[in-house]
Amino acid sequence: MSEAVLRVEALEAGYGGFPVLHGVDLEVTAGEIVAVVGPNGAGKSTLLKTIFRLLPTAGGTVSFEGADLRRHPAHSLAELGMGYVPQENNTFPDLSVRDNLSVALRGSSPVEIRRRVGEVAESYPALRDRMGQNASTLSGGERQMLALASAMITGPRFLALDEPTTGLAPSIVRERIDDILRIRDSGTTLMWVIEESPLVCLPHCDRVYVMQAGVLGEPLSSQEVLQDAALQSLFFGVDHNTGDG
Numbered sequence: 001m002s003e004a005v006l007r008v009e010a011l012e013a014g015y016g017g018f019p020v021l022h023g024v025d026l027e028v029t030a031g032e033i034v035a036v037v038g039p040n041g042a043g044k045s046t047l048l049k050t051i052f053r054l055l056p057t058a059g060g061t062v063s064f065e066g067a068d069l070r071r072h073p074a075h076s077l078a079e080l081g082m083g084y085v086p087q088e089n090n091t092f093p094d095l096s097v098r099d100n101l102s103v104a105l106r107g108s109s110p111v112e113i114r115r116r117v118g119e120v121a122e123s124y125p126a127l128r129d130r131m132g133q134n135a136s137t138l139s140g141g142e143r144q145m146l147a148l149a150s151a152m153i154t155g156p157r158f159l160a161l162d163e164p165t166t167g168l169a170p171s172i173v174r175e176r177i178d179d180i181l182r183i184r185d186s187g188t189t190l191m192w193v194i195e196e197s198p199l200v201c202l203p204h205c206d207r208v209y210v211m212q213a214g215v216l217g218e219p220l221s222s223q224e225v226l227q228d229a230a231l232q233s234l235f236f237g238v239d240h241n242t243g244d245g
């Protein structure tokens with residue numbers, strides 16, 4: 001049995017006394033892609049914000065590679081080896097692509113920044129051709145690519161993605177999935193929050209947690225989730241009774 005990279009136990013959190021997470025347990029093991037799927041408002045983004053120390057915990061613990069994150073403020077997590085692409089505001093629209101990538105490396109020497117930005121440009125050729133462009137001029141898919149590259153540039157061993165494919169055209173969804181699989185193959189463990197396109201995204205995930213009203217179920221295989229008619233109609237709007245057309 002491989003070790004847990006991320007362990008969340010009995011986690012409770014919310015907004016100004018309004019509880020959202022009701023005792024969440026979750027584990028991500030080295031090398032896995034673990035999905036969290038559920039309807040809008042279920043608490044998926046709240047879970048990631050709480051893991052990444054942007055919201056205070058009302059109870060429970062989060063540990064990364066055995067270290068209790070209560071001792072680590074949000075801004076120190078990249079140095080610890082954790083990367084996070086939030087659902088919203090995940091790029092700086094008024095900065096160039098190059099500066100978006102460089103900001104993630106603040107504190108490094110100019111030589112090191114140039115080297116790392118050059119490496120990322122090799123992995124994401126579409127960004128290489130747009131280094132001087134403001135992020136606001138990128139397409140939705142390119143912006144998600146930049147957000148992903150900005151998180152990867154610090155070399156995280158664990159990366160959490162909040163709906164990286166939502167709102168994208170199907171062919172672009174495929175491109176972002178390919179990026180995610182490449183990241184996994186390079187040795188980074190992933191937690192992937194999915195709301196749209198579960199039929200396309202879930203088959204790439206090793207285990208799936210279904211979230212509903214701030215509660216996580218036991219982890220399932222993607223096949224178990226995709227073949228469960230109740231889950232399909234509940235979360236994905238797929239109604240088998242009308243599927244005879």
Ligand SMILES: Nc1ncnc2c1ncn2[C@@H]1O[C@H](COP(=O)(O)OP(=O)(O)O)[C@@H](O)[C@H]1O
Pocket residue numbers: 015020038039040041042043044045046047
């Ligand atoms: N900044 C906020 N202030 C107050 N309530 C919030 C805030 N963000 C989210 N919520 C509430 O928390 C619940 C979970 O939201 P969220 O975690 O964004 O769900 P999901 O990401 O699964 O769509 C919802 O009821 C939402 O209205």
Ligand SMILES: [Mg+2]
Pocket residue numbers: 044045046087162
């Ligand atoms: Mg969300």
